[in-house]
Amino acid sequence: MPMYDPAHPGEILGEDILKELNITITAAAEKLGISRKTLSAIVNGHAPITAETAIKLEKVFGKPDAEHWLRMQMTYDLYHARQKMAA
Structure with missing residues (x-):
């Protein structure tokens, strides 16, 4: 089911x-090295x-x-690509 x-x-x-985790974007970016x-x-x-980035998050x-x-990114991208092509 889509x-x-x-x-x-x-x-x-x-x-x-x-x-x-009550962590800021700045602090998380530092930890992730991005x-x-x-x-x-x-x-x-x-x-x-x-x-x-997924490996760094893990x-x-x-x-x-x-x-x-x-998988979450692929699902998001695929949904939006289908919407764009259907339009």
């Missing part, structure tokens, strides 16, 4: 991980979670694993 309008994985990262600008773009749904935060982050 998902309808799935959340961007950055939204999940912001709400379910950073907010729960720029604050890049992490902010991901959390705000303006940039995708790449394979490299190493720093543990769960979910890198594969899960990439």
Whole structure:
């Protein structure tokens, strides 16, 4: 069953991980070894979670694993590509 309008994985990262751990985007970006600008773009749904970023998220935060982050990104991308092609 296809998902309808799935959340961007950055939204999940912001709400379910950073907010729960009470960690700022700046502090998380430092831990991940990426720029604050890049992490902010991901959390705000303006940039995708790449394979490299997924691995870093797994190493720093543990769960979910890198594969899960990439599945969320793929689901999001596929949904929006289908919407664009249907239009």
